[in-house]
Amino acid sequence: MPFLSDIFSRMGRVARGTANQGVDALEDAHFESTVRQTVEDMKTELNKVINASAMAMSNYNRLDAEYQKYQRQSQEWKDRAGVALDAGKEDLARQALARKQECDQQCTSMQQAVESARATSEKLKGQVAELKRKIDEGERTATTLVARKNAAQAQRKVAEAMSGVGSADNAFSALKRYEETVSKEEATAQAYDQIASTGKDETLEAQFAALGSHSVDSELAALKAERLQKANPAPTFPPKSLGPGDSIASKEASGGKAGA
Amino acid sequence: MTATHTPTLGQIHALLAERGYEVSESGPETLRITEVHSGISLQAVLQGEILFFSLTCTVVAEEAITPALMGQMLAADNGIHTSHFQLYDAGQGKVAITLANFCKLQEMGPDDEDDILSCVHFLLVDVITARHLLGSLES
Numbered sequence: 213m214p215f216l217s218d219i220f221s222r223m224g225r226v227a228r229g230t231a232n233q234g235v236d237a238l239e240d241a242h243f244e245s246t247v248r249q250t251v252e253d254m255k256t257e258l259n260k261v262i263n264a265s266a267m268a269m270s271n272y273n274r275l276d277a278e279y280q281k282y283q284r285q286s287q288e289w290k291d292r293a294g295v296a297l298d299a300g301k302e303d304l305a306r307q308a309l310a311r312k313q314e315c316d317q318q319c320t321s322m323q324q325a326v327e328s329a330r331a332t333s334e335k336l337k338g339q340v341a342e343l344k345r346k347i348d349e350g351e352r353t354a355t356t357l358v359a360r361k362n363a364a365q366a367q368r369k370v371a372e373a374m375s376g377v378g379s380a381d382n383a384f385s386a387l388k389r390y391e392e393t394v395s396k397e398e399a400t401a402q403a404y405d406q407i408a409s410t411g412k413d414e415t416l417e418a419q420f421a422a423l424g425s426h427s428v429d430s431e432l433a434a435l436k437a438e439r440l441q442k443a444n445p446a447p448t449f450p451p452k453s454l455g456p457g458d459s460i461a462s463k464e465a466s467g468g469k470a471g472a
Numbered sequence: 473m474t475a476t477h478t479p480t481l482g483q484i485h486a487l488l489a490e491r492g493y494e495v496s497e498s499g500p501e502t503l504r505i506t507e508v509h510s511g512i513s514l515q516a517v518l519q520g521e522i523l524f525f526s527l528t529c530t531v532v533a534e535e536a537i538t539p540a541l542m543g544q545m546l547a548a549d550n551g552i553h554t555s556h557f558q559l560y561d562a563g564q565g566k567v568a569i570t571l572a573n574f575c576k577l578q579e580m581g582p583d584d585e586d587d588i589l590s591c592v593h594f595l596l597v598d599v600i601t602a603r604h605l606l607g608s609l610e611s
Contacts, residue, residue, distance in 0.1 A: 359522055359576055366517040366524035369502060374560035374568045377528055383599045384530040386511040
């Protein structure tokens, strides 16, 4: 099909141009519309082939139906001839066979046309399938080519912008500045801590510290006294056991020494 | 090939601004996108349905682009997986080392939005790796 070969040679030229000439070949302002139009042309062609295929199938179906009809009639006349023979009516059987021969002749004359119509129909169905496959392929190719062309153009715009890019206008510098900013902020925070701590009234702090230590000393002394009292509890004597010359004080003194 | 509604730069601008980026239209079909905390900027060029992102890592003298450096930039295990290096002529004997990636947009639905935000995020992550990789170039 010359049309199809032309389409695909055009597609091929575009693809080869892309491969051989790089970005420049893709800068045709009409590239996208050309590619899309090519696919649309293929779809139009497909519709024509589908119509032709439908007509061929219809033609085949009509011829085949007629052929089948004559074959059925031939069989019917043959059956009738048999019935006539069985009934002993040879003339009638002869007429039936003559009709059968007419039907057979029709079948013979139609056979080639039917076969030809069938072949044409099958061929067109095959072409429809092949064209659909090529359209799918063409659409994929067109989509890819357009995407590549757009990516190449976008890259070219980036390249144009890069020609004026300054040494400081880059991400590494930005990251460095960012790190420096973070370091400065950390240093500033540390400085604030130091300033806050150096602003305190040291005399007052010392006084409170002394108070705190005094309080501990007092508590320690009280604890010691308490423990001493538990270890040496004060004795209790009933008044009756007191003899002459004894006193509570002398008793305490002797008991104290003994226990020591 | 079905006819599609081509995404507009305004839609992309609005999406990125909504997500906290500082965005300006720096040229025809071109956006400058800045991550506000770090100050890192990148540019996005919309061409048809292709949105091409580029982030300039650093600009160096041509002589700095040694084979060893090229090897680092091209190595499959260099840690940069969601974008790729590209070198651009920055003029006056300088070369801009950039990271680039792109996405193909359709109808600016949720998938496209995710693609755009991912591309930007990938570049911002990859530039950290690139800085470690090319640390010797940093002035």
